[in-house]
Amino acid sequence: MSDTRWLSAEEMRAWRGFLAASALVNRALDQQLKDDCDLSHPQYEILVRLAAEPEGELRMTELANGLVNSKSGLTYQVTQLEKAGLVRRRTCPTDVRGVFAVLTEAGRARLAEAAPGHVAAVRAHLIDVLTPEQLTAIADGLGEVSSRLRATGH
Amino acid sequence: MSDTRWLSAEEMRAWRGFLAASALVNRALDQQLKDDCDLSHPQYEILVRLAAEPEGELRMTELANGLVNSKSGLTYQVTQLEKAGLVRRRTCPTDVRGVFAVLTEAGRARLAEAAPGHVAAVRAHLIDVLTPEQLTAIADGLGEVSSRLRATGH
DNA sequence: CCTCGGTAGTTCGAATTCGAACCACCTTTG
DNA sequence: CAAAGGTGGTTCGAATTCGAACTACCGAGG
Numbered sequence: 235m236s237d238t239r240w241l242s243a244e245e246m247r248a249w250r251g252f253l254a255a256s257a258l259v260n261r262a263l264d265q266q267l268k269d270d271c272d273l274s275h276p277q278y279e280i281l282v283r284l285a286a287e288p289e290g291e292l293r294m295t296e297l298a299n300g301l302v303n304s305k306s307g308l309t310y311q312v313t314q315l316e317k318a319g320l321v322r323r324r325t326c327p328t329d330v331r332g333v334f335a336v337l338t339e340a341g342r343a344r345l346a347e348a349a350p351g352h353v354a355a356v357r358a359h360l361i362d363v364l365t366p367e368q369l370t371a372i373a374d375g376l377g378e379v380s381s382r383l384r385a386t387g388h
Numbered sequence: 389m390s391d392t393r394w395l396s397a398e399e400m401r402a403w404r405g406f407l408a409a410s411a412l413v414n415r416a417l418d419q420q421l422k423d424d425c426d427l428s429h430p431q432y433e434i435l436v437r438l439a440a441e442p443e444g445e446l447r448m449t450e451l452a453n454g455l456v457n458s459k460s461g462l463t464y465q466v467t468q469l470e471k472a473g474l475v476r477r478r479t480c481p482t483d484v485r486g487v488f489a490v491l492t493e494a495g496r497a498r499l500a501e502a503a504p505g506h507v508a509a510v511r512a513h514l515i516d517v518l519t520p521e522q523l524t525a526i527a528d529g530l531g532e533v534s535s536r537l538r539a540t541g542h
Numbered sequence: 543c544c545t546c547g548g549t550a551g552t553t554c555g556a557a558t559t560c561g562a563a564c565c566a567c568c569t570t571t572g
Numbered sequence: 573c574a575a576a577g578g579t580g581g582t583t584c585g586a587a588t589t590c591g592a593a594c595t596a597c598c599g600a601g602g
Contacts, residue, residue, distance in 0.1 A: 238504040245515050248523045251530035252514065256410030257456040258537040274588085294551060302411040304590055309552055311588090331550045331597050350392040359537060360406065361399050364529045369402045371525030375518045376405035383412040383513060428558085449580060458560055463582055465558090485567050485580045 259359050266355045271348040272318075276303060276311050278352065281320065281337065281345045290337035291324065297335055320344055413513050420509045425502040426472075430457060430465050432506065435474065435491065435499045444491035445478065451489060474498055 241249060264275040273281070283297060284290055298308045312335050315321040320341035326332030337345075364372065395403060418429040427435070437451060438444055452462045466489050469475040474495035480486030491499075518526065 238507055239511065240507060241510070241515065244523060244527060247531060248518070248527035249510055249515065251527050251534055252410070252413075254456070254534035255530035255537075256406070256414065258534050259406075260410065261456075262537060276588090295549085298551095302408075302415075305551070306553080306591075307589060313552095314588095326550095329550080329598070331595095333551065353392055353394060356395070356403055357393065360533055361395065361403065363533050363536060364402070368525040368529035369398060371522040372529060373398060373402035373405050375522035375526060376409040377401060379514055379517050380405055380408035380412050382517060383409070383416060430558090447580085452581095459581070460561075460583080461559060467582095468558095480580095483568070483580080487581065 255360075262359050263352070263355055267348065267352060270351045271344065273344070273348060274311075276301075276307070277315055277320075278345075278348060280308075280311060280315060280335070281341055281348075284321065284335060284337040285342060285345055290342070291334040293326070294333050294335060315341070409514075416513050417506070417509055421502065421506060424505045425498065427498070427502060428465075430455075430461070431469055431474075432499075432502060434462075434465060434469060434489070435495055435502075438475065438489060438491040439496060439499055444496070445488040447480070448487050448489060469495070 260275065267273045267275055267278050279301060280297065283300060284292055294308060294312070295305070297312075298305045301308065303311065312321060312323070315335075316323060320338060322336045322338050324334040324336050326334060361369065414429065421427045421429055421432050433455060434451065437454060438446055448462060448466070449459070451466075452459045455462065457465065466475060466477070469489075470477060474492060476490045476492050478488040478490050480488060515523070
């Protein structure tokens with residue numbers, strides 16, 4: 235570990251861009267969601283993942299895995315969503331320890347209401363700013379990056 | 389705003405990749421820094437920015453602007469760094485309200501100590517995973533994304 | 543059947559975040 | 573010079589985050 239391979243100018247540019255963009259985009263979206271529909275970005279993500287399931291429900295652990303949050307963070311957010319009536323908890327019939335988070339009708343409705351604005355913001359801040367080539371490169375590159383991190387760290 | 393332009397599969401892939409990568413990479417780096425040298429990622433960024441200045445000092449506001457944090461967040465982190473002896477506050481001679489954050493010798497030393505491990509982690513998790521084309525696309529694309537967000541929202 | 547190791551989720555405390563309110567000061571204008 | 577408005581930073585309270593400890597339970601081995 236004596237000599238370090240420092241970042242080249244190009245690499246530094248990519249790193250700084252990535253760092254700044256990830257903070258700023260996240261911030262902007264969080265803002266938009268909170269202003270327009272009283273949801274935090276993490277909460278929105280939970281709703282999306284539940285809505286993607288055929289039954290509209292998912293085990294807490296599965297939800298935590300696919301998601302950014304720690305397990306305890308998930309517990310917190312699901313509790314918030316439950317207070318807001320957007321999600322309901324259901325204990326798993328075959329395993330008393332297990333808990334499903336279930337999307338309620340209100341939750342589904344709220345998501346439907348929130349989605350257009352959210353997608354528009356994602357476009358405005360990120361997607362529509364990129365050229366098609368950049369878009370593909372990001373999908374491929376960052377997809378690889380995240381799947382590696384998921385594999386090891388998690 | 390009646391009909392929404394939803395994301396295509398490719399766009400969704402890019403968005404998900406971006407979202408996951410930004411969370412996971414940030415997390416991994418924060419972890420590495422905390423484990424190896426008792427610094428949070430925001431703290432490390434502050435040190436880097438100070439070290440990049442010829443005098444090793446910067447006004448609080450300038451620091452906050454170039455950085456991810458809100459002003460109050462910056463106050464907090466600088467206070468932490470001050471407690472750790474890595475940074476010192478100095479009031480601006482020509483404007484009593486103004487405050488410079490000044491990198492101390494200890495701060496410079498800590499940064500020098502932390503940098504190799506940090507760079508290695510950035511390489512391992514992000515840079516070295518990308519092809520040169522992806523790297524350039526990310527530098528260009530996300531650079532543009534972040535400068536636009538800086539311009540408007542900030 | 544009973545114990546043991548592992549798993550599911552929650553709870554706890556500490557750290558960090560943000561925006562809004564605030565204070566002190568600068569600077570412009572009349 | 574005095575008033576008014578803007579700026580630089582900090583303080584405040586509320587929300588959110590994390591990991592570690594904890595509780596309760598499942599399932600395998602003996």
